[in-house]
Amino acid sequence: MAHTEYGYLTPENLALFTDLYELTMMQGYYNQNHNPTATFDLFFRDLPPNRGYMVAAGLEQAIHYIETLSFGERVIEYLTEHGFDEEFLSHLETLEFTGDVRALPEGTPVFSNEPLVEVTAPILQGQLLETIVINQIGYQSLIATKAARMRDMITQHGDEQSLVDFGSRRAHGSDAGIKAARAAYIGGFDGTSNVAAGEAFGIPIYGTMAHSWIQSFTSERAAFETFVDEYGEESILLIDTYDTVSGAKTARAVAEEKDIDIAGVRLDSGDLTALSKEVNEILAETDLFISSGIDEFKIRRFLTNGGVGSGFGPGTALVTSTDAPKVEGVYKLVAVEEDGDMQPSMKLSTGKVTYPGAKSVRRVERDGQYDRDILALRDEDCDGGEQLVSVIEDGELVYQFPDLPAIQERARRSVSKTPPAIRQLEDPERYDVQIGSGLDTQTTSLRRQLESQHS
Amino acid sequence: MAHTEYGYLTPENLALFTDLYELTMMQGYYNQNHNPTATFDLFFRDLPPNRGYMVAAGLEQAIHYIETLSFGERVIEYLTEHGFDEEFLSHLETLEFTGDVRALPEGTPVFSNEPLVEVTAPILQGQLLETIVINQIGYQSLIATKAARMRDMITQHGDEQSLVDFGSRRAHGSDAGIKAARAAYIGGFDGTSNVAAGEAFGIPIYGTMAHSWIQSFTSERAAFETFVDEYGEESILLIDTYDTVSGAKTARAVAEEKDIDIAGVRLDSGDLTALSKEVNEILAETDLFISSGIDEFKIRRFLTNGGVGSGFGPGTALVTSTDAPKVEGVYKLVAVEEDGDMQPSMKLSTGKVTYPGAKSVRRVERDGQYDRDILALRDEDCDGGEQLVSVIEDGELVYQFPDLPAIQERARRSVSKTPPAIRQLEDPERYDVQIGSGLDTQTTSLRRQLESQHS
Missing domain, CATH: 3.20.140.10 (nicotinate phosphoribosyltransferase)
Structure with a gap:
């Protein structure tokens, strides 16, 4: 069956x-x-x-x-x-x-x-x-909320780092993988790694390489060279398979050997702030993407401590909204x-x-900011x-x-x-969120009526 | 696009x-x-x-x-x-x-x-x-793990309450809704409210009624009567729309009036342990289903404190594995x-x-219990x-x-x-989880080799 x-x-x-x-x-x-x-x-x-x-x-x-x-x-x-x-x-x-x-x-x-x-x-x-x-x-x-918190944290630091959803694999099933990409985009992300979401919703898709690419070659250098042969200046190289600093130097050597500017490198483990500074010393002109357990709290720490990066790839924490999953x-x-x-x-x-009742959601602004809402009856007269x-x-x-x-x-x-x-x-x-006087009156009187019927 | x-x-x-x-x-x-x-x-x-x-x-x-x-x-x-x-x-x-x-x-x-x-x-x-x-x-x-924890908690109390997944609406997207039902069944649940999961996997499906059914009639009694007219002895009535104890009495009155035994009543709010005892006084022969924020911790509390119930309907906590969502x-x-x-x-x-390497997972039992595992190389000789x-x-x-x-x-x-x-x-x-000596040696020597190449 x-x-x-x-x-x-x-x-x-x-x-x-x-x-x-x-x-x-x-x-x-x-x-x-x-x-x-x-x-x-x-x-x-x-x-x-x-x-x-x-x-x-x-x-x-x-x-x-x-x-x-x-x-x-x-x-x-x-x-x-x-x-x-x-x-x-x-x-x-x-x-x-x-x-x-x-x-x-x-x-x-x-x-x-x-x-x-x-x-x-x-x-x-x-x-x-x-x-x-x-x-x-x-x-x-x-998820849109979780994403907005990350974008907001970057904006509050006066920065413009890119944000790309890397969470498909850790989302709760396939629909969550696709819908998280859409919701994250709404919340201020630049794109997603999820190809199905790209196709379904026209969201920009991004990707780099995995450790398995590196490991499948006899050396990290050979792995980088082959990738650059294939993707040229679009290459984003993952530098922490064996040793981050050594990986960054190898990436630089390969770029010099091939005489091109690679698009970027990605860092996926370790002390992100410290390593980002070290990598930036070696690859000053190259974008650095950070993708290790990123959430809004880690972004804050990274930016506050002077980490150097041009983009973040949040995964699990974004798509499961880990700190508040429901x-x-x-x-x-x-x-x-x-x-x-x-x-x-x-x-x-x-x-x-x-x-009770069909309602109206009124939002009152003051000096360009939201000051308060009024939840009212649909036809209630209020600000x-x-x-x-x-x-x-x-x-x-x-x-x-x-x-x-x-x-x-x-x-x-x-x-x-x-x-x-x-x-x-x-x-x-x-x-x-204030309750409009009409709604308030209706709520109180209906409650009273129901309580008297059922006590 | x-x-x-x-x-x-x-x-x-x-x-x-x-x-x-x-x-x-x-x-x-x-x-x-x-x-x-x-x-x-x-x-x-x-x-x-x-x-x-x-x-x-x-x-x-x-x-x-x-x-x-x-x-x-x-x-x-x-x-x-x-x-x-x-x-x-x-x-x-x-x-x-x-x-x-x-x-x-x-x-x-x-x-x-x-x-x-x-x-x-x-x-x-x-x-x-x-x-x-x-x-x-x-x-x-x-989710199978979360479900197994709930089933295990019931078993540890020597009980056999039923467990039905009520989480579809709060799952992370539609695939999670369906797959949670399947995984929960694996972990020891009896069924699900999710009809698509029932159809896809042949899982038993269960349901009761919502507060909206009650509210759509001019009185709770009329709502119960109409439902019983439709579903007879299969009826499970939701008794806490207005007042749980009063609802239980109304359910009893309707069953007496129609001269049938209803299948059960459901309780969805309030102090579950205390209310379950009160309801059981009124409806001693009627199954009581509990569905308010159920997880393994709440089940333990309910059973430890002598709550009376014949089944639980976990929802959000099950399908989002709220206490450990990733x-x-x-x-x-x-x-x-x-x-x-x-x-x-x-x-x-x-x-x-x-x-590294293709592996073997060996499980060693002692006195009918799992004693230890050995993670070994695929062809390694071990217990x-x-x-x-x-x-x-x-x-x-x-x-x-x-x-x-x-x-x-x-x-x-x-x-x-x-x-x-x-x-x-x-x-x-x-x-x-022990590491087999062959795997251990291989790991150490490969690590040493890679570290010497990349430092």
Whole structure:
């Protein structure tokens, strides 16, 4: 019964990337003829440790799922085997999304409790989106944020070192490898080593050489010579297979012998700051790329201590967001149709707040910096510019997705407008997200009403 | 240029899931007519913090990549645009793996420096596999280990609670969602909520209901009644949308009204231990599933403090292995053909040891427990049973992949043979991996030789 060939997600099984309970509930809504319009919010209740802001990312893939949603033959066959009703499955075969989606554009800083995506649709449709939308937006936002921290650290030092994602191999599976490249680009990276991501998203791809290239020749010198014979001035030589300083000298000797300027050398181990200075003495005109366990903290240390480098290649720490590997995105029902009107809705589960009703995210600036946000009811009168944009209306895409460089530009500009205290690598201050008075009143009164019903 | 539709990996772009430098090196090997046979080892230099063992997993997907490897039209077109040579690309179009693979069977405990996979092939072929093989085996091993820790904790308490993966939404992308379900099953889980994983791997799928189901009705009672009308005795009701104890009473009332035994209730928030006892007072005959931030530490606390539950649904902590979200698998060249003979090879990069040569992993048992391993040269005479098995010979699959229940059984049996001190959740003792005297001598003499060449 196991389909080895289906170990990856393809258009044929994409609709199955969902939790069983979504389908179970959908069948219940359908069979019980209970399909009110509902509004769901995707948001982060709390930001991960040491995160004063998150950079929203992943919207385009979430919307792609909604737009291309299709329950094909293979999916229906599996669900039939698992006991779903024929009539319900016939309904799925023709299912198309007919609702509305509003969202924060990718590259926008987002804070606690603010909806990144708001879906309003018949509940049967809105329910289905939960799993994949949290999955795609949560992960890309996590990585775009990690990347933005690295770019910000370089900018704060007045530097412009390049940043290239080298993390594919250590990402959590193949989709993470590809999506990390995209999210890192949004957060301010220059490119990726992942060729599939390059092809999928038009991201610049970069690469150097591995230790295995060096080892496969009888000497490091022969390895360098052969690579330079092949790639000439584009060559980037890995100099630390045996001894970094000796490797740097060999790289110089080969460049002199061939009478060319090589593009650069790469350093992948040891005391990076000290070695970078030594290498720079030997190869003053040659770019030096650093790729050993790089994260925003190591970049800070390197730059603060006067390390000399022209680029960094973060890997594992970037793609797993090692210091904060999770962000617990939730997708909660906040309003539901009753007798033709949308009524606010919330759950009370211990220690978890959900603000009811369709909302507005307002951002107030002062002196060119973000001063505070106001999370308000959708039509509430309050200060600040609305951050949510309309993406899908009545099932039709009405949003023009910006290209990735434009999203990166948005992220750079908006991260720079986020106050430095919020952007600190450790113990950032908490950004002020105020609750609009209308939303506050609605939350309090609904809570009171529900508590009195259930105590 | 960006292909939005290609945001997921499919058979058409799978070959591109690699780092650019692999392809650059491959072209260099090809054009420079340098394609010696090489042996690469995939291993973990260090285990993650608080891990005394790792459970090997992901081999079947890694081998699937090797077996189905194909550079089709779309891939060739992209590589052409990126300046690769026509002749090299023609070579790729007909490329098939012709080498040998030996590996640790999935479900086997693995320790520092032991090869999980050993590839011997023309270097051009062997080089390509690095990225995807580390990616798939690293991630699944990480999650199988996390899962095994949870199963082990339950077993140590003499219990048999069920474990179901509820993590899809918080996994790092869609592939992680699917592969986590598989790896968790290997590590001792009973099933997953991920429908795509169920279909792909024949894993049992489970689900309950979400808070949104409850909220979409005018009362919790109406929500329960409608669900029970639809699913009868299979119903598992979520009782903590408003108030857990009140929810449990409502569930009981609905079951009495309908005169059926419901399958269970689920608890997703609050003080789990205390609430589980209260709920058990109300619904003594009903299974209670616990799904709030579950990991092995929370399971231990729950069981130690007398919590009453019949199953756990770990999510985020499982699929991101939150307490140890990375394992730095490496894929290193350990031997290379020279004048027709395989010569051991190693790099010396600061602080990183690689043992040269094709190897043997021997496991020595004493009194039914693992006593020590010996990492030795392949043909070295030493104690213990060989752990590596032959998977591919001369490009042909010679290994019969066990089905998932058999792999799970192997993992359970072998984890139970791993000494308790190695299995501790915190600060485990380090398992004894000895270096065989032949390998030790070879390592020392090769190191000395390389150091004298490069100082």
